[in-house]
Amino acid sequence: MKTYIIGNWKMHGVRTSARALASTVLDAAGRLASQKTEVILCPPATLLSLIADLTYNTPVRCGGQDCHAEAEGAYTGEISAAMLRDAGATYVIVGHSERRAGHSESSREVNRKAEAALAAGLRPVLCVGESLAERKAGRAMDTVRRQLRESMPRQGDTKRVIVAYEPVWAIGTGQVANASDIAEMHAHIATLLKSEFGFAETEVAVLYGGSVKPANAAEILRCPGVHGVLVGSASLNAEEFVAIINAAQS
Numbered sequence: 001m002k003t004y005i006i007g008n009w010k011m012h013g014v015r016t017s018a019r020a021l022a023s024t025v026l027d028a029a030g031r032l033a034s035q036k037t038e039v040i041l042c043p044p045a046t047l048l049s050l051i052a053d054l055t056y057n058t059p060v061r062c063g064g065q066d067c068h069a070e071a072e073g074a075y076t077g078e079i080s081a082a083m084l085r086d087a088g089a090t091y092v093i094v095g096h097s098e099r100r101a102g103h104s105e106s107s108r109e110v111n112r113k114a115e116a117a118l119a120a121g122l123r124p125v126l127c128v129g130e131s132l133a134e135r136k137a138g139r140a141m142d143t144v145r146r147q148l149r150e151s152m153p154r155q156g157d158t159k160r161v162i163v164a165y166e167p168v169w170a171i172g173t174g175q176v177a178n179a180s181d182i183a184e185m186h187a188h189i190a191t192l193l194k195s196e197f198g199f200a201e202t203e204v205a206v207l208y209g210g211s212v213k214p215a216n217a218a219e220i221l222r223c224p225g226v227h228g229v230l231v232g233s234a235s236l237n238a239e240e241f242v243a244i245i246n247a248a249q250s
């Protein structure tokens with residue numbers, strides 16, 4: 001299985017800064033991205049066409065940060081999976097905790113988005129993860145089980161889904177889950193993917209996300225069951241993001 005390194009730029013960047021960031025990443029990733037490593041940039045929707053043009057015919061791919069569950073319609077401000085595809089995306093993040101919390105997205109909604117993504121030919125990067133309160137109460141495993149059960153797509157080419165385990169308390173906080181907690185949760189997710197959805201071992205990629213930096217990337221990527229990382233703030237710094245891509249080579 002490939003190692004996936006995904007940069008989630010969130011609501012950062014305008015054309016000038018995005019072009020500079022993507023060009024530096026491309027210089028390095030052009031050399032580093034290989035059969036073994038898939039590098040994906042997820043800029044804000046306004047920059048998707050630009051980044052898709054810059055990465056065209058290179059080993060780097062791009063993706064959206066969210067999509068609507070419907071293919072089209074009277075949904076002011078929304079963007080469909082087909083529109084992302086048309087703009088050059090091949091991936092889309094769905095169910096990020098900032099959307100689950102900030103936009104009250106339910107797992108059922110995330111499920112519909114993931115199915116819409118597959119139907120439009122995109123690979124959904126489906127995020128799950130417990131809050132700090134849930135972890136402290138010993139409910140991390142249950143939360144992730146419930147989220148996966150309710151949000152994994154049931155229709156379409158479901159093995160094209162990528163799952164991202166992102167403990168909410170580790171996102172943007174500088175706090176990273178330790179290697180044994182990561183390995184434990186990834187083993188749990190692998191078991192669920194098999195028992196609930198019938199996937200063979202390592203058929204579906206499972207990434208870790210939450211304060212991934214150059215200093216911890218190699219250790220995280222070495223954890224059993226981790227097939228890549230979803231990177232937020234460090235993906236906005238070309239040097240740091242390239243160092244994380246580099247860590248995947250070793």
Ligand code: PGA
Pocket residue numbers: 008166170171172173174209210211212230231232233234
């Ligand atoms: P972070 O964000 O790397 O800034 O913690 C990760 C994410 O939100 O995917």
